[in-house]
Amino acid sequence: MEKENKNLPEGDVKKTIQIDxxxxxxxxxxxxxxxxxxxxxxxxxxxxxxxxxxxxxxxxxxxxxxxxxxxxxxxxxxxxxxxxxxxxxxxxxxxxxxxxxxxxxxxxxxKDWIKYIGLKSLTFQGSKIQKLFLKAGSLISKLVLGKKNTLPMFFPTGAVKFFPKPRWDAQSLRGKIFFPLGKPKATVLFFPGCMYENFYVDTAKNVIRLLQKLGYRVIVPDQTTCCGGPHYYSGFVEMFEQLKEKNLKVFNRIREKYPIEALVVVCPTGGGTFKEEYKLDLPVLELVEILNRELEEIPSPKEEKVTIHYPCHSYTAMKMDISLFDRVVEKTRGAKLVKGELNKSCCGFAGMFSIKNPTLSDKILKRKMEDFAATGAEKILTSCPGCVLQLNEGTIKFGKNLEVQHIADFVASKLLTKEEIEKLDTLVEELKL
Ligand code: SF4
Ligand code: SF4
Structure with missing residues (x-):
């Protein structure tokens, strides 16, 4: 039942909302x-x-x-x-x-134009024009920043975000099939998502290598676009529906030819969107869920003290059991997990939120960074590109001497040898549909 606002003067009727x-x-x-x-x-x-x-x-x-x-x-x-x-x-x-x-x-x-422009730009994900733009961005940032890894970006709202440099090889994993060393136990679709494809390409490569190592054939689709999660959450539902339709067409085309058993993600907002809004008839799995099930204990020589940030949407949207993150870290025998009190609390990134509300976002981040520092850990592990970006920014803005690492990079660094990586990287073919 919807209730309309009857008490407003005529002409102002639109200045209300209609909610169940x-x-x-x-x-x-x-x-x-x-x-x-x-x-x-x-x-x-x-x-x-x-x-x-x-x-x-x-x-x-x-x-x-x-x-x-x-x-x-x-x-x-x-x-x-x-x-x-x-x-x-x-x-x-x-x-x-x-x-x-x-x-x-x-x-x-x-329309909120800042939000609209930001979200509209994500709809170009995977397009030729965007690839050219990223290549230009990669060249320019190399010239301007040299070896520095972060690119400060200034927004009209007063927000300063520290983005990783755009990658020359952005979106290079698209339209490929990666094979394991032996006979594949199953075929999975990997949807890297915008930030991994454009900035965190090495993490996306490690996700694929880990899946290959565990015996999976991995397909990275071409012609997909942003999952639309940021659009949906911002109330741009029509834009979201268009992105969803485009992605579903690509998934269905691949599924007609390959026996896909799961969609793998390392972006919990994307994963939650696939689960809740796409309502896929396919299991949507976070990499950690597969690692927890299939990874054997990794002996590791270095005793590292690590702490963890559980990305909110991993348990609120994807409904993951967060103890799986702990178990995966604990399988790495060289790592000692020390948890902060705020390990489940939001880091303050939330996409457009941190750009629109920089002061509030920074307050949330500062509180988190203080909590991490109190654990005495050397490293923060997490599994979301937005959280990686935000927590890295926390180390710059609030001077905490901590390294931020994606859990896929952490596990890959303990599990895969240089020779193995070289071998796995050769086991790839173009995806022909
Ligand atoms: S927990 Fe919050 S949202 Fe839920 S009933 Fe209580 S006040 Fe309302
Ligand atoms: S910021 Fe507060 S109100 Fe908003 S979703 Fe998180 S807990 Fe709920």
Missing amino acids: INTLNACVQCGLCKTVCPTYNVEFDEAYSPRGRILLAKSLVDGKLQLTPEVAKRWDECTLCRNCENICPNGVEYKELLVHVREEVNKNLG
């Missing part, structure tokens, strides 16, 4: 969600809490408030980490609620 009142009423205002909300835990203000954001939506639907940019900003300041949804005893569907609220805001208050 049952979704709003499911919130009984207990406030438990505040304990896990990253924005509330740095601002300590109800307006920055999940409960406050739900109440705000209710006030609009009830006609007590009008939709203004100031009101919309409160919803924009949510990372959509979904920790509130995860802990809520009443099953409030917070993600669906906020996506719908944001969609209504986009319709009624007009």
